[in-house]
Amino acid sequence: MEKKRADCPALPPGWKKEEVIRKSGLSAGKSDVYYYSPSGKKFRSKPQLARCLGNAVDLGCFDFRTGKMMPGKLQKNKQRLRHDPLSLAKGGKPDLNTALPIRQTASIFKQPVTKVTSHPSNKVKTDSQRGTEQPRQLFWERRLKGLRASDVAEDVLQTMELPKGLQSVGPDSGDETLLSAIASALHMSSAPITGQTSVAAEKNPAIWLNPSQPLCKAFTVTDEHIREQELKVHQARRSLEEALMADSLARAAENTRAMLEGKTA
Numbered sequence: 001m002e003k004k005r006a007d008c009p010a011l012p013p014g015w016k017k018e019e020v021i022r023k024s025g026l027s028a029g030k031s032d033v034y035y036y037s038p039s040g041k042k043f044r045s046k047p048q049l050a051r052c053l054g055n056a057v058d059l060g061c062f063d064f065r066t067g068k069m070m071p072g073k074l075q076k077n078k079q080r081l082r083h084d085p086l087s088l089a090k091g092g093k094p095d096l097n098t099a100l101p102i103r104q105t106a107s108i109f110k111q112p113v114t115k116v117t118s119h120p121s122n123k124v125k126t127d128s129q130r131g132t133e134q135p136r137q138l139f140w141e142r143r144l145k146g147l148r149a150s151d152v153a154e155d156v157l158q159t160m161e162l163p164k165g166l167q168s169v170g171p172d173s174g175d176e177t178l179l180s181a182i183a184s185a186l187h188m189s190s191a192p193i194t195g196q197t198s199v200a201a202e203k204n205p206a207i208w209l210n211p212s213q214p215l216c217k218a219f220t221v222t223d224e225h226i227r228e229q230e231l232k233v234h235q236a237r238r239s240l241e242e243a244l245m246a247d248s249l250a251r252a253a254e255n256t257r258a259m260l261e262g263k264t265a
Contacts, residue, residue, distance in 0.1 A: 005036075008067045011057060014038030017067045033065050138206065139170060141215050144180040163225075169196050170205045170215040181214040195219050 008017040016036040022028050035043045043049045046064040053059065061071045149157045159176055168178045185193050195218040200208040202217070209215075 008035065010062060010067055010069050011035070011053075033067075035067075138209065138211065139215070141170075141177050141181040144184075145174070145177050147180065148176075165219045166195075167217045168215055169202055169217055170209065178214065178216055182216070185214045 002021040002023060003018060004021070005016050005018040008015045015038065018034045018036060020032045020034070022030050022032075035049055037043070037052065041052075043052065046059065046062070049064070050059050061069050063070045148159070151157060160179060162175050162179060166178065166182075168174065182193065189212065191212065193214065195213055195216045196202075196205075196210055197213075197218045198208045198210065201210070205215070
């Protein structure tokens, strides 16, 4: 046998590639390839080499016989696995870019079927939210029942009073639950909050309920309601401004008094 050993540039420094050419027997002229680590350990196959190197070197496109990186080989392996029925059975993704089937008609010319990608009249095809919208639990607002906010002293805070126009819909839905549901809808959804617009939802909410809207009857926000809320916000800001100003004056007076006491002492 004739042995040829040389460095392997595709592997880390110190790795050697050895090619043994057979000179006798039925396999004369054929060669065997081995690799030697810097410590002198011998490797006879690519799996053994991969287990030794681990994540240090990506051997996905490494050709064990030539000792070179061949990206084209990796691409061919991916294409082979994509069409392999066994790889699909193990959870591989099928290749959807397949050729169109040929029409089974009596014709001398091959006529592939027509591929239609747009269906304006088909609601299933044009519904962009069908694949991304997550399912919602019906009457999930009932889980908010009995939850009350409290302050630092663990005293229960007084809940807000809902306007008379907001009336709950559905089983066991009180004002506190409705308030939490509306707050959650305002915080989580970017769509307008209109309530249950279907009249049939009051008779049978389990069937006609719109899960994207809170459990309340349809309501309308008028300009008068907006002006009333703006007035409340203005009064709250004015009260906060007065409180901050009084606190600032009290701190300034306390600091001045402390300075005078320090000088007299």
